[in-house]
Amino acid sequence: MVEAVLSYVVNRVGDILIDEAVFLYNVTDQVEWVKDELRAMECFVKDADARSKGDERVKNWVRDVREIANRAEDLVDCFVLDAQRRRRRSEGFIRITVCCLPRPSDFIILRRFGKEIEAIKAKIHEINERRTTYGIQNLGGEARRQIDEAVRERRRVEKNRILEHLLNESRKKRSVISIVGLGGLGKTTLAKRVFKEARAEFNHSVWIDVSQQYSAVDLLRDFLRQVTELEEEELEKMTRDKREERLYQTIRGKKYLIVMDDVWDQQVWRLLNPHLPDDENGSLVLITTRSLDVARAADPSIPPHELRLLTEEESWELLSKKAFPNQDDIETVCSESLREVGKQITRKCGGLPLALVVLGGLLSTKGPSLREWRRLAETIVWENIEESRLCLDILALSYAELPHHLKRCFLYFSSFPEDFDIRINKLIRLWIAEGFIEHRAGETLEQSAECYLEELVRRCMVTVVQDEYRSPMIRQKPKTRRSCRIHDLLHDFTIAEAKEVGFLVSRQIPDDRDAVRLDSSVRRLSLHGGAEDYVSHVKSTPRLRTLLWFNAHRRGLISFPIPELKLLRVVDLEGAPLAVLPEEVGDLKHLRFLCLRLTRIRKLPSSVGKLCHLQSLDTSGTEIQTIPRVVWMIEALRHVHIPEVQPEMVETGLRHLQVLKFVRAGSWIDSCLGTLTNLRELGLTGILRCHDDALSSSLPKLSHLKKLILEGVSIPDCVWTPSRYTSLEVLYLKGEVTGPQQPSSCGNQWPLNLTELILSGTRLDRGSIAALENLPELTYLYLGPSSYTGNDMICSSSGFPQLQFLVLDSLDELERWVIEAGAMSRLRSLKIYNCRRLAMLPDELQHMTGLKDLTLWDMPPKFCSRARMEEEDWPKIRHISSITISVIGESSSSHFSARSWKSCPV
DSSP states (O other): OHHHHHHHHHHHHHHHHHHTTTTTTTTHHHHHHHHHHHHHHHHHHHHHHHHTTTOHHHHHHHHHHHHHHHHHHHHHHHHHHHHHHHHHHHHSSOOOOTTOOOOHHHHHHHHHHHHHHHHHHHHHHHHHHHHHHHTOOOOOOOOOOBOOOOOOOOOHHHHHHHHHHHTOTTOOSOEEEEEEOOTTSSHHHHHHHHHHHHGGGSSEEEEEEOOSSOOHHHHHHHHHHHHSOOOHHHHHHSOHHHHHHHHHHHHTTSOEEEEEEEEOSTHHHHHHGGGSOOOSSOOEEEEEESOHHHHHHHOTTSOOEEOOOOOHHHHHHHHHHHHSTTOSOGGGTSOHHHHHHHHHHHHHTTTOHHHHHHHHHHHHTTOSOHHHHHHHHHHOOOOSOOHHHHHHHHHHHHHHTSOHHHHHHHHGGGGSOTTOOEEHHHHHHHHHHHTOOOOOTTOOHHHHHHHHHHHHHHTTSSEEEOOOOSOTTSOOOOOOOOEEEOOHHHHHHHHHHHHHTTSOEEEEESOOGGGOSOOTTOOEEEEEEOSTTHHHHHTTOTTOOEEEEESOOOSSOBOOOGGGOTTOOEEEOTTOOBOOOOGGGGGOTTOOEEEOTTSOOOOOOGGGGGOTTOOEEEOTTSOOOOOOGGGGGOTTOOEEEEEEEOOOOOSOOOTTOOEEEEEEOSTHHHHHGGGOTTOSEEEEEEEOGGGHHHHHHHGGGOTTOSEEEEEEEEEEGGGGOGGGOSSOOEEEEEEEEESSOOOOTTSOOOOTTOSEEEEESOOBOHHHHHGGGGOSSOOEEEEOTTSBOOSEEEEOTTOSTTOOEEEEEOOTTOOEEEEOTTTTTTOOEEEEESOTTOOOOOGGGGGOTTOOEEEEEEEOHHHHHTTSTTSTTHHHHTTOSEEEEEETTOSOOEEEOGGGGGGSOO
C-alpha cells in the first residue's frame, strides 16, 4: 500500500505547485526537486513493500519513505497557509496576482522554508543510500498482502433445513437457531436467504448487525427503528430503560423473527433476551456467530447449525463462475490445462467461499490466460495454515494485485463502521475531495470514480446493496438511494492495513482512557460512537487532513476546534451534535469537503465563502434558513445539498457544479440556472406558475442532466421533450403539470433514457400515462396521489418491457386496471396503496412468473376478500412468494407466503 500512499503524495505536491504558484514564489525549484525524488522512489517501493513482511530493516525503510513523503506534503501545505495569512494581513484581501513580488515578511517564510527543504533533501539522500544497502532494486516481485470480501452461493439444503424448523407450525415456544462457522464461510448469506423467504410468516421481522463493536443502546435503537415508526429525534431522547420497555411492549403478543448477525460474545444475548417476550406463538431468533460457545449459550436445547467447507467440486464451480462471470458455458472458454490450474488454486482455498469468490474476481481480470493463472497458482504458497489466516492471505493477494489508485480507494472503507451501508454518491464525493480520482480524458471526476467503484465490485471486493431488511409493514416513501458495503473480513483487513501504512486511524468513542490521545502524525481520523472526549481526540492531531464521524450520539453539544486543525481537507460531521460552526471555518483554506447534514446548525457563517477549494457542501436536514451569497462565488463547488432555501445567487461561474439540491425556486433561475451547464443532478422545490417561463428557457440548456427533481404548485411541460434530455435517467415530478400539452401517445414523449420515474400531483391523463409504456429502459415507476386522473388504466401488450418495480399510491379515481398479455414481463415487485375505488386485480398477474412481492395496503375490505384462498383473485396471485395485505382502517396486516395462506387469514 505504501506505493499508493507515495503516489498520492507526489500528485498532491504536484497539484500544489500548480494551484498555489503565487505562494510558492521563488521556491518552485526546491519543491520540484522533492517531488521528482519522491517519484523516483515509487519505482522501488512496491518491491520493498512486498519484502517488508519478512525483513524488519526493509520495513523500517518503507516507513521512512512514507514519513518523508508526508513531511514534504505538510511542509508545502503549511508554507502556503502561512503565506496566505501574512499577505491577507498586509493587504486586507486575498486577491494576489502572479506578478506580485515578495514582501519583506515573505523572506522570513522563505528562509524557514528553505531550511526545512534542505533537511528533507538530506533525509531523502540518506534513505536512497540505505535502499542500495538493503538491495531494493525494483525486482518486480509480486507482493503477498492481505485482503477480504464476500459473496457466495448458499446450499439449498442448508437453507431448507433451517426453514423446516422455522416454519414448523407445531413449534410454539420461542427458540433460538444459531448458524456457526469460520469467517468467510457464508453465514450471513445463508441467514439473508432464510430471512427473505421466512419473514412473510411473522408479524415483525427484524435484521440487526451486531459485530464486535456494539452498544446495547444502539442495538435497541436499531430494533425500535424496524418495529415502530418513531422519529429519529424521539428515539435519541429515550433512555436505555425506555427503549427496552418500548421494545418489549411493541412485540409482545406478536409473532416475530429476529436475525442477529455476527454475534461475537455471549453478553449480547444476555442483554437482549429479557426484552424479547416468549408468548409461545412460534417466535424465533436466528443468530450467526463464529463461536460455538455463543450458540450454545443462546439456546442449549437446539444444536447449532455448523456450516461445512465446500468440497473441491463445489469450490471449482464457485471459482469458475466468478472467473468467467458472463459465460453461460464455461467449458467453451476454459481449456483442460486451464481447468487443471484452476483446480490447483481451489485446493489452496481450503473450501472457504469468501476466498474463492475473491480469487475468482481477481482471475476475472486476467482472462483465460494460462500464464497468468499459473503465476497466481505459484504465488499462493501457504501450506498448513489455520483456515482463518488462510482466508486473510488470499484477500491480501487480491489486494496486492490492485492498481495503486484502487488501493487507496479500497482502504478508504476502513473509515466506515463495520456492516455500514455507504451511500455511493457520498463515497464518490469523498474520494474526489481526498484527491484519489485521477483525471481521465472525456470523463468527469464523478464518472471516473464510478468506474473505480465498478472495478472493485467486479473484483468481488465491494458489494452494491439495497435497503431490503426494513419491515414490509412500514410503508416506504419512493427512494432511489444506492449504497454499498464490504464483508466484515474485508473490513478487518482494511483497518489493519490502513493502520500499518499510516493511511487512517479508526477510534471508538468512548474508548479506553489510556488510548484517548492520538499520535500527532495522524492524517486521517474516523470516529465512531458518542460525543464523549471528542475534542481530546482531535486536538492532539495538528497534521489531520480528514475528520469523519459516524453514529454520533446527539445528546449534549460539541464544539469544532478549528485553530488546532488548520490543514483539514475533509470534514464529515453528519448527525453530530454540533450547533455552531465558528466564523474561523474560513481559515481552513485546504477544505474540499464539508458535510453538516442532520446537525443542529442554524446558520452558516459568511466566512465559508473564503473556502476557495471547497468542492462539496452538504447542509441538508439542518435548520439553516439562508445560504450566504459568497458561497455561490466558490468556483470549485461540485456538489451542493442544502435545506429548502432560496439561494441569493447572482451571475455565477460555477462551471464545475455537478449536483444542486434541494434549492427553492426564485428569481435566480432567470439569471443563473441556464449557466450551470455541467449539472448532472438538480432538485428544485417551491415551484410556482410564475416560474414556468424561466424554467422552460433554462432547463433545456442543462444537457448533461441525469437526475431531475421538481416539486411545487406548477411543473412546466418542457421537461419531457426527448431531444432536450438525452442523458436524463431519473425524473421526480411533484405538482400539477402546466402548459399547452402533455406527453401523450399522439404527441410528445417522455425522455427516452428514463430508468426511474416518480410522479405525484401531476394529474396526467390516459394518453400521458400510456406513453410511459414505450420507454425502453424504465425499471421503476411510482404513480403517487393525484398523479393520474383517469378511472381506468390499460397497459398494452409488450408495454413496459423493462419495468421491475411498480407502485400505485392513492389513485383516488382509478376503478379498473387492465394488463394485456405480454405487458410488464419483468415485473418483480407490485405495491398498491389506498386505491379505494379499484375493484379487482388484473387477470394477467397469474402469468407474471417473475413477480415475487405483492403489497396491498389500506385497500377496501371487498377488494381484499377477493384475494382469499379459493376466491376470485386467488388464482392470479397464488404463485407469488411474499404477499402483504392491509384492510382500510385496520392497525395490523396479514403478511404471508402464498403457500401458508391458511395460517394467515385476511
